[in-house]
Amino acid sequence: MTKRTGCLKYDNKIILAPMVRVGTLPMRLLALHYGADIVYTEELIDWKLIKSTRRTNEALGTIDYIDQSDGTVVFRTCSLEKDRVVVQLGTCDSQRALKVAKIIENDVAGIDINMGCPKEFSLKGGMGAALLTQRENAKAILSTLVKNLTIPVTCKIRVFENLEDTIQLVKDLASTGIAAIAVHGRTKAERPQHLNRNSTIAAIAKHLDIPVIANGGSREIDKYKDILKFREDCGASSVMVARAAEGNCSIFCRTGMKDLECVITEYLKLAIDYDNSPSNTKYCVQNMLKELQETPRGKKFLECQTLEQICSIWNLGEYCRMKQLEFQANGMLGRREVCP
Ligand code: FNR
Numbered sequence: 001m002t003k004r005t006g007c008l009k010y011d012n013k014i015i016l017a018p019m020v021r022v023g024t025l026p027m028r029l030l031a032l033h034y035g036a037d038i039v040y041t042e043e044l045i046d047w048k049l050i051k052s053t054r055r056t057n058e059a060l061g062t063i064d065y066i067d068q069s070d071g072t073v074v075f076r077t078c079s080l081e082k083d084r085v086v087v088q089l090g091t092c093d094s095q096r097a098l099k100v101a102k103i104i105e106n107d108v109a110g111i112d113i114n115m116g117c118p119k120e121f122s123l124k125g126g127m128g129a130a131l132l133t134q135r136e137n138a139k140a141i142l143s144t145l146v147k148n149l150t151i152p153v154t155c156k157i158r159v160f161e162n163l164e165d166t167i168q169l170v171k172d173l174a175s176t177g178i179a180a181i182a183v184h185g186r187t188k189a190e191r192p193q194h195l196n197r198n199s200t201i202a203a204i205a206k207h208l209d210i211p212v213i214a215n216g217g218s219r220e221i222d223k224y225k226d227i228l229k230f231r232e233d234c235g236a237s238s239v240m241v242a243r244a245a246e247g248n249c250s251i252f253c254r255t256g257m258k259d260l261e262c263v264i265t266e267y268l269k270l271a272i273d274y275d276n277s278p279s280n281t282k283y284c285v286q287n288m289l290k291e292l293q294e295t296p297r298g299k300k301f302l303e304c305q306t307l308e309q310i311c312s313i314w315n316l317g318e319y320c321r322m323k324q325l326e327f328q329a330n331g332m333l334g335r336r337e338v339c340p
Helices: 025-034 046-051 094-107 120-124 128-133 135-148 163-174 198-207 224-234 243-247 260-273 278-294 296-302 307-313 317-329
Strands: 014-016 038-045 053-057 062-066 073-078 085-090 110-115 153-158 180-184 212-215 238-241
Touching (some): 014 025, 025 038, 025 073, 025 260, 025 278, 038 046, 046 073, 085 094, 094 110, 094 135, 110 135, 128 135, 128 153, 135 153, 135 163, 153 163, 153 212, 163 180, 163 198, 180 198, 198 212, 198 224, 224 238, 238 243, 260 278, 260 307, 260 317, 278 296, 278 307, 296 307, 307 317
Parallel strands (some): 014 038, 014 238, 038 085, 085 110, 110 153, 153 180, 180 212, 212 238
Antiparallel strands (some): 053 062, 062 073
């Protein structure tokens, strides 16, 4: 199918990696604000999106996919990210993947298939890293999407121990017509403490003529220049950053990182503006605070149950209250749920 005009290109890009619970709308917008070129959503499981209902949220200026059983937001997006947001799908079935991709196709810039998640939940369901060894199914999912969508399709993989097996894998996947491939340089069994196999990514980049997006370098990424160094070490066209961005999203700033207080404040402002759930907001701030959760202020933060309470700690309590009243006046129900 002819791709949409002006469609997303993946070469020479710095990208926010997919991260469950972290890659929700406020974090994606913050990453774009700081200079990321492309932002991936957290992994969204195909059937969850299929079951959801698409709604235009006039009060927030967003498109929401709502889980009808409990009213929670499965996916929220807005025009600010429309041409730069890639939805990552968790799937094991080409027809289900196509069905969901068709539903969201006009709201997003690209679709990615998760072929790297090593978690039990994914593997049992034939998703994530299970697809690395189910080659025909992996290819069927990608080629079905490539043939039938107007937006580009990518996948994110892990590597095998053996270089030749890895090269064969990426050649097979690339033959489906995908626009780029993201490579986390660890095997399914390896964990973040293991060295990232940068030289394997470099070998992959040499063998493919589509952009290779290097991933797995956060341990060595403390500032923007380290992202470029990682890209160079991997001989890759683009880089995808997860943990370094989770800890301080201003890693994407070309002019230098912002201090954490500033980043948290900017993040919370977006969480308020887009009515992010208190539990998701709290989770993301916790991942930024890390050991600072042990300080008296951190402990006070951990006791917070509502978005307003969280925001008060960063002097945004009044702004939060005002916005929530505004949303209610515009017909949106204010969030009442408490954090777990
Ligand atoms: C991840 N990762 C991940 N990968 C993926 O393909 N889909 C996902 O939904 C997630 N979720 C997720 C959540 C969190 C909290 C973390 C820290 C990581 C893996 C991630 O995208 C990346 O591959 C690894 O973290 C390695 O890259 P970094 O962290 O070294 O930049």
